[in-house]
Amino acid sequence: MKKYIISTLFLVIATDIFSQNITLRQAKKSTLENNNLLKNSFLQVEEAKALKKQAQTNYYPKVSAMVFGMKAISPLLELNMEGGNLPVYDGNPANLLTANQFAYMPGINMSLLNQLAGGAVTLLQPVYAGNKIKTGNQLADINLDVKKKQEELSNKEILHKTEKEYLQVLSLLEKENTLTGYEGFLDQLTKEVQTAVKSGVVIKNDLLNVTVKRSELKLKRTQLENGIVLSKKQLCQTTGIPYNDNLVFENQLSELNPPESYYISEEDAVKNRLEYQMLEKSVEASKLQIELKKGDSRPSVNVGLSGFYLDPLTKSMDGKFNGMAFAGVTVPISNWWEDKHKINQLKTKEAIAENDLKENTGLLKLQIDKAWRDLQEAYKSISLNKEILLQATENTRVNQQSYKNGLSQMSDLLEAQAQVNDTQEKLIDSKIKYQEAVSYYLLVTGR
Template sequence: MRNLQIIILMFCISCYGYGQTQLSIEQSKSMAVKNNNKIKNSVLEVDAAKESKKEMFTNYFPKVTASAIGMQALDPLLEIKMKGGNLPIYDGNPASLANAAQFAYMPDVNMGLFNQVGLGYVSVLQPVYAGGKIKTANNLTSLNVKVKEQQQVLTANEVILITEQQYWQVIILQEKQKTLEGYIRFLDTLYRQVNTAFKSGIIIKNDLLKVTIKQQELQVSKMQLANGRKLALMQLCQTIGADYNSDIMLNSDLTDFSAPENYFVDRNTALPNRAEYQLLEKAVEASKLETKMKKADYLPSFGVGAVGYYMDQLESNLDGAANGMVYASLNIPISEWWGAKHKLKELKNRESIAKNTLEDNKGLLSLQMEKAWTNLTELNDKIHLMEAALLQTEENLLVSQKGYTNGILQLSDLLEAEALKIDTKNKLIEAKSQYRISLTIYLQVTAR
């Protein structure tokens, strides 16, 4: 699957580009969800919880056990010794027994039993009442499945947010590279103009050196941006499960921005749908089930069963014997009641703690949503202000260029005007990227 995704990624080549692999934000998030190991582990956690639930359900069924044993004793386990002697012969007249005239000799009898034995049995036990423990345990495992599913949602949100942050970090550096290239072209053109003016004796060499120094500074910045983009792209590839490729270019559209109002949702409406809130509710529910589970330990348990067995002394002159029985079992944990009151009170306190935690975090979750909304609207306002500022810096640059050409302004004023425009443009790029990240955060904290 991973190799297939890489192949698809390599085919996403822009028709107007230079052979670079194009990667969109949606492709990045999709690959992260499929390939990230944290999400894979969360899926396995859900599957494990479901298997545990199925296992717990089998406790409703009878418990069937079978066993077989064979033994050879050093001495018989049961010895029968009968003294021999003369036994009166009975002629049919009871009166003659006391004065019998005829006798039969009976030798001593020594008999050993169970010298070697084979025993096999099957037992079936059906729990009838266990204080509600089986039902409660099944409810707990069902609740655990829901908890793992909500945790899976949170894990996916975390990975998606990390992917988004890393993606836009690359975009920021990528766009700054484009801006820097424009700045370099501007200085190259300015250098030719200044060099011509210097050769003509119109200006002194100092102006030419200023341009040269600035060009060297931009080459250093260019190298730093390239290294920064490489590291940021490698980090992104690690997150989404793709092999690093220096030709990967990220698609970005920093011109199409919808107003925050298009995404607004009431906090009270969004709160019950949040995975964090649902996990807190399930923590309260789990604490109640744990109390109920403990109560079952102090209640009687009752079950019925049946046992069938076959025993053979493994001797040729003796036949085996089969038998069976049914039985009922009642267990009353009398001594457990001594500490039950205190244990149940402890669990009740834990229920109260879980409820208090829920109430406390409801406020925190609402505050988180409000903060996310405030950040989003502030960044939207910042973008509009920066766009207006960029227009002003561009106008200021045009005025400075005319002033320098007409000899009214110095070269340093022109360089400062260009630097101001570049700095404003970079800040606008950062603001737009941060807006996209903040939008993702706002959508996540409002359960979307």
């Protein structure tokens, strides 16, 4: 007896320890932390941040350093001068042309630049680059903004997917509860029919009908249990939650608010849509692409400083330091015509981007309107299925009473109860569909 109590206690404790309650909020939180697609979206934002920092460096001066050395096979410069007597001038102009004193000048043989070493450091600061640096940074800002919006859109879409999968699990669990109730009804009915058969009140065929229906439900339960396992595993794949058989999901099907509590006007909803905002950024980027191309046809101005050291590597000459400041203006001429055609091409792309914005704005409004109508329709279906369930339940009660009084057949009672079960499942489906419609409506209205 003690062993039985200890074993039972251990089983209860173990089940409590290893079971894991999962709410919809926890599932979404886990998705944001673990989903691989969202990790890639985050990395794309980081890439765009690096690109923006790279574009900002174009404002700063460019510093370069160079060290070089050379040794020529033959000297690059040679000086050969023969020696001879040079007249010596004694200071008297009368003796300039008839000098009688001379000084001997030896011959000179010099080889220069046969070896050389040196180094230079140059600083170049762009003053004006045809407005290309500023435009390039603006494009980098737009790229970063778009990547952030894409990341946010990916978050919303994957969270919507998570909610649908979570609701799918709840739907199957609710249907399992409904099936359990149906099985309980048949179990009780089987006992009553067995007693009635033994008493000779009803024929054995009624018991066979109930037995056949119970066998059908066993097959349905097997299919339902397999569906529950697969739907849980799919949700775990999306959320990154480790799968185990003890996962417990919080039922939220009863928390249904009317459609009016979610309504927002189409105009406001469109402006909330990240897709609309990215289309606007596309038009803005196309304008900047034109400005960037115009910069190729504008002059550029640069100033700079350079310091260098040269050493001929000979004993007769010492190395020297030197430096200079410089400025330069570059005016492109030959590519003006080419750039003009390229700019016209970019203007065409700008017009296309503006047309895409107008067209997709209309499509987004249609999508929002359809989502709103689907939301209303799903909510109405819940009320209709509730009414049908009340009628089906009453019909079953009447048939059950009639069967006991011998006024109806077993098949009528089983059909009535089957209708109740079907209606219960339709009510569950309508509630799930409504919550999915709410989630989708919030998604397409930018919330």
